[in-house]
Amino acid sequence: MQTKEKIPLKKQQMDTGNGRTPQYENVIVIKDLVKQFDDVTAVNGLNLEIQKGEMFGFLGPNGAGKTTTISMLCGLLAPTAGSAQIAGFDIGTETQKVKELIGVCPQEAAVFKFLTGMENLELFGNLHGMDKQVLKERAAELVNQADFSDAAKRRTKGYSGGMMRQLNLMIALISDPEIVFLDEPTVGMDARARRRTWEYIGSLKDQGKTVILTTHYIEEAQALSDRVGIIDYGELIGLGTSAELMAENEAKDLESVFLNITGRRIAEGS
Amino acid sequence: MKMQKISALVGVELKKMYRDPMTLAVLLLMPVGLTLIFYLALSGVSNDYYPVPGMNHFEYLLPGVMGYAVIYMGMMVALALVDYRQIGLLKRVEATPVTSAEYLGSLIIANMVIATVQALLVLLVARLLGFEPQGGLVGLLLAILFIALLAITAVGLGLLTAGIAKNSGVASGLAMIFILPMMMFGAFLAVFDDMTRTIARFTPNYYVTDSLMTIFHEGSISRPAIWQNLLILFVISLVVVVAGMQLFKRTEFR
Numbered sequence: 001m002q003t004k005e006k007i008p009l010k011k012q013q014m015d016t017g018n019g020r021t022p023q024y025e026n027v028i029v030i031k032d033l034v035k036q037f038d039d040v041t042a043v044n045g046l047n048l049e050i051q052k053g054e055m056f057g058f059l060g061p062n063g064a065g066k067t068t069t070i071s072m073l074c075g076l077l078a079p080t081a082g083s084a085q086i087a088g089f090d091i092g093t094e095t096q097k098v099k100e101l102i103g104v105c106p107q108e109a110a111v112f113k114f115l116t117g118m119e120n121l122e123l124f125g126n127l128h129g130m131d132k133q134v135l136k137e138r139a140a141e142l143v144n145q146a147d148f149s150d151a152a153k154r155r156t157k158g159y160s161g162g163m164m165r166q167l168n169l170m171i172a173l174i175s176d177p178e179i180v181f182l183d184e185p186t187v188g189m190d191a192r193a194r195r196r197t198w199e200y201i202g203s204l205k206d207q208g209k210t211v212i213l214t215t216h217y218i219e220e221a222q223a224l225s226d227r228v229g230i231i232d233y234g235e236l237i238g239l240g241t242s243a244e245l246m247a248e249n250e251a252k253d254l255e256s257v258f259l260n261i262t263g264r265r266i267a268e269g270s
Numbered sequence: 271m272k273m274q275k276i277s278a279l280v281g282v283e284l285k286k287m288y289r290d291p292m293t294l295a296v297l298l299l300m301p302v303g304l305t306l307i308f309y310l311a312l313s314g315v316s317n318d319y320y321p322v323p324g325m326n327h328f329e330y331l332l333p334g335v336m337g338y339a340v341i342y343m344g345m346m347v348a349l350a351l352v353d354y355r356q357i358g359l360l361k362r363v364e365a366t367p368v369t370s371a372e373y374l375g376s377l378i379i380a381n382m383v384i385a386t387v388q389a390l391l392v393l394l395v396a397r398l399l400g401f402e403p404q405g406g407l408v409g410l411l412l413a414i415l416f417i418a419l420l421a422i423t424a425v426g427l428g429l430l431t432a433g434i435a436k437n438s439g440v441a442s443g444l445a446m447i448f449i450l451p452m453m454m455f456g457a458f459l460a461v462f463d464d465m466t467r468t469i470a471r472f473t474p475n476y477y478v479t480d481s482l483m484t485i486f487h488e489g490s491i492s493r494p495a496i497w498q499n500l501l502i503l504f505v506i507s508l509v510v511v512v513a514g515m516q517l518f519k520r521t522e523f524r
Contacts, residue, residue, distance in 0.1 A: 071361075074365045075364075075365070076361055076364055076365060096367050096369070099365060099366060099367040100367045102365070104362070104365040106358050106361060106362055106365075107358075108357060108358035109357075110357055110358035110359045110361070110362040111359070112282060112286075112359065114285060114286050114289040114290050115282065115285060119285075122278075123278050123279075123281075123282060124362075124366060126274055126275060126277075126278035127275050127278060127279075127363065127366040127367070127368050128366055128367060129272055129274060129275065129367065155289075171362075
């Protein structure tokens, strides 16, 4: 029995403007979000809504503002201007509530190297205030699903890069979060491990989780995402399903769309 | 403030101590080794200056060794935090529902425990080598209180160092700025003349060494100087740890 009180997702009042009942609940609402570092604008007036249970692919070239956006949504960076709500909780004023709802898989394989894989999982479960028994079961479930049982008993110091990435992802999921941020989760994995991780990430949608996935593997975004947002210079320059974006840009695949619209901005000098 | 989170984080720091060879060497093996070396080198040396007749130099310096072990803790805290920051672990912990107070509080508790173990270990080894501490159980508890306050100060110095240093090389160098004077004046040299004693008063471990000498050598726990030292050390630890927390929070936690 989990003692941690599950926070119910707040209902979003979606103004459709036509009096119709909204089909989905927006679990992430971003309004005019800005992040400035000295004279560099990393995120520039971002507006975005992500629906509950949606797998959202967040694409962009290096330094486009993807990680900065995710850091703000996770409560790790304060926005310079604008606002964002996660499940109805403001990221600036209700940060603790937001952190209780989310799981974050950062770009770096950030684990305690002197702990075993299982100890790392248990630690982060405890930091989420999980009940001991629930935590034990959840950790065992994750480890078994990933075929990681033997590795989980060993200290992470001896892990390969791919094993670190697997553990990194499991830590993000240990608290069974409703919203998961995956920042480049498959970087450094070999093709087989990457394919298996894609399947696993795909299964999160079946569990009703909302997933925000940033990746440089555009085929990954195309295969997994319900919708894709393309960000460049801190601005959202493309948004829709892969099919919509391909049709809009008369492109054969998402990679062509990406190269087309990010390249066009370079050519236009914007 | 959730005890579950704090105890989990304290557990991590304690596991780091005994699983990481460098941390184990600096925090536990070095003080024991130093005690043995001091015994071998100094147990045959004596001086009329000492407050207890027949006392040897090893016994005289032992309270300084107990405090000496704790001062390296500041460097270890700084190195660990800089390492955690570099590999993204601090951000990861920050992305959980752990508050900065819970995280930094757990750091203080873990290091107070480690400092107590260090001091008791040094005392145990010294006892086996023939040192007879005075002051009884109350004296021992009072000594542990001094050591715990020094550990808080060390954590504060570690936080200040980690708040300034961008990498472990800089952190080690910065840590030496406070370790060397504490080692030279606070732990071992304070006793030799008035001038070194005056300089030593600017180092927090001087108040520990001075008080532990009174407790363990003379068995006096009621002397006003001990309580005055305790008050000064309490104020120093409070100021240093609050300053360290503020600086570290500004660079790491929102």
